[in-house]
Amino acid sequence: MSTSANGGPGSTAAGNGHSSASLTSSRSTEVSKLDRVVIRFAGDSGDGMQLTGDRFTSEAAAFGNDLSTMPNFPAEIRAPQGTIPGVSSFQVHFADYDILTPGDRPDVLVAMNPAALKANLRDVPQGGTIILNTDEFSKRNLVKVGYDNDPLDDDTLSAFQVHRVAMSTLTQGALADTGLGKKDAERCKNMFALGLLSWMYHRPTEGTERFLREKFAKKPDIAEANILAFRAGWNYGETTESFATTFEVAPAKLNQGTYRQITGNTALAYGIVAAGQQSGLQILLGTYPITPASDVLHELSKHKNFGIITFQAEDEIAGIGAALGASYGGALGVTSTSGPGIALKSETIGLGVMTELPLVVIDVQRGGPSTGLPTKTEQADLLQAMFGRNGESPVPIVAPLSPADCFDAALEATRIALKYRTPVLLLSDGAIANGSEPWLIPDVADLPDLRVEFAQEPNSDSDSGEFWPYVRDPETLARAWAVPGTPGLQHRIGGLEKADRTGHISYDPDNHEKMVRLRQAKVDGIDVPDLVVDDPSGGKARVLALGWGSSYGPIGAACRRVRNLGMPIAQAHLRHLNPLPANLGDVLRAYDKVVVPEMNLGQLALLLRGKFLVDVHSYTKVAGLPFKAEELQNVFADIITSTVPEGVK
Helix, strand or coil: CEEEECCCECECCCCCCCCCCCCCCCCCCEEEEECEEEEEEEEECCCCHHHHHHHHHHHHHHHCCEEEEEEECCCCCCCCCCCHHHEEEEEEEEECCCCCCCCCCCCEEEECCHHHHHHHHHHCCCCCEEEEEHHHCCHHHHHHCCCCCCCCCCCCCCCCEEEEECHHHHHHHHCCCCCCCHHHHHCCHHHHHHHHHHHHCCCCCHHHHHHHHHHCCCCHHHHHHHHHHHHHHHHHHHHCCCCCEEEEECCCECCCEEEEEEEHHHHHHHHHHHHHHHHCCCEEEEECCCCCCHHHHHHHCCCHHHCEEEEECCCHHHHHHHHHHHHHCCCEEEEEECCHHHHHCHHHHHHHHHHCCCEEEEEEECECCCCCECCCCCCCCHHHHHHCCCCCCCCCEECCCCCCHHHHHHHHHHHHHHHHCCEEEEEEEHHHHHCEEEEECCCHHHCCCCCCCCCCCCCCCCCCCCCCCECECCCCCCECCCCCCCCCCCCCCCCCCECCECCCECCCHHHHHHHHHHHHHHHHCCCCCCCCEECCCCCCCCEEEEEEHHHHHHHHHHHHHHHHCCCCCEEEEECEEECCCCCHHHHHHCCCEEEEEECCCCHHHHHHHHHHCCCCEEEECCCCCCCCHHHHHHHHHHHHCCCCCCCEC
């Protein structure tokens, strides 16, 4: 879904950021204008909370709000119904200004059952709004999640604004004339909840109705049932006296351009498509489905018209083998994975290092070790990306900072892979992959030129007329890339050590030393931009907050809060993790204290201490959830005032 911005409030095709809703309000209610709201939809994993949240997000995007989302769902296909492990939630933060995170705590919690309430209640601030589906608060469901008493009847919810809505009953009543059975009708209650929230926040409705008709085009009766439930929720808000106030969040002031809502995985896929077009190369994605990276495969499989070939292999090793084979044949090989999949691909990544062929390896990090937490986020693959191969096997590493940034990160990873003839690891993570935000669609003319020149003639410095595959470009140290079958360019590459220039198999110790150092020098010499420091205080800050990957948003939001308290703090963020920016050492040494928040046990901090001998403060979290701006605010404030908080080492 795209919107346009012209230096002011975001606008859709309807103009001025407002789509004309198909449902219009006739009841006079107090309208409260807000600058931001955080809403969390929570229910059983079969209640459709991801779809509900995604639709609300799409309408916020169409309206012109800035937004950020955080889906959270179980790893099981169908977790035990009505249990806390089976709770699925979707949080959306939308605002009339630039925001950086999905929000720390929900201002509004929509809980579809007791399990959803119990799992999420501790995150709701006092005075927050809770909307409950009272039909699910049966004695059996309460006991299942450990409630001794019904929280609707005691003082459990006394600190909150509670709205009790019999969503199941009301949905079934709205669909009584459709002929649907009770079970099928009740499945539409998530659309009832979406309709109610759409009324509360003056969201446009025709986009959701159009989406439902398209989604269930082959089942028009199901489409109309969902639309009826959606309208019933909207009308309930319009007619009930329970909601005396509605809320408005104005469109955000966005930079001029055309925007669309995008997830990190979709942005990665689009970046790979763009890389193929800008390089003129065919793309082969060789991969094996794995959470949370599978959507990269799903999206790329839709774009055969752009020269994209997707190959779903029987396992992780076959997937990357096919990708590397494609690069050997003159295409661009790409593979995607997560968790234990990156371990299985390590041998072939090492083969890519030895053969010096371009290869883009996408690792959407998740909680580990082993199978770990498939649907939860983590940043714990950095050291594996750096060193997780046998021998001296250097690989460049690029990490996007947000869902929208995944597009540019994919192009950057491709640039490095093609220019320097090397595998490149792109480290996304679950929070980025599944989260979404507005993406300013770039002008194609502004995309980088990634075209490559293949070897066309022999290059040996002898009279043999041979092609030597390891003759290097003096500037980049990249070897020549010859497409197999090119007349006169017969050559041999493989996993055994190669003689310099000729590429013959060599066990000579001096040659091995030289080749190892050449491969390292090639990676060390990759041109990456200098690190940029954000310090509105004009150099007064003595503390630097340094992050990488998805920690960008929480760190940035926390720095804003600390600055609003009158305490200066500088912020910098690393996109290139190998090689690191050339000025990084000078930046680190320019501050009295450097704090590095990471969703691991301090992997980047370890690398920085070892390389620059700077005693960085490491703040770590491995809960399967992103940092909250509130917690980092407290960490930064305490460090600025020289009190080292718990968790900092």
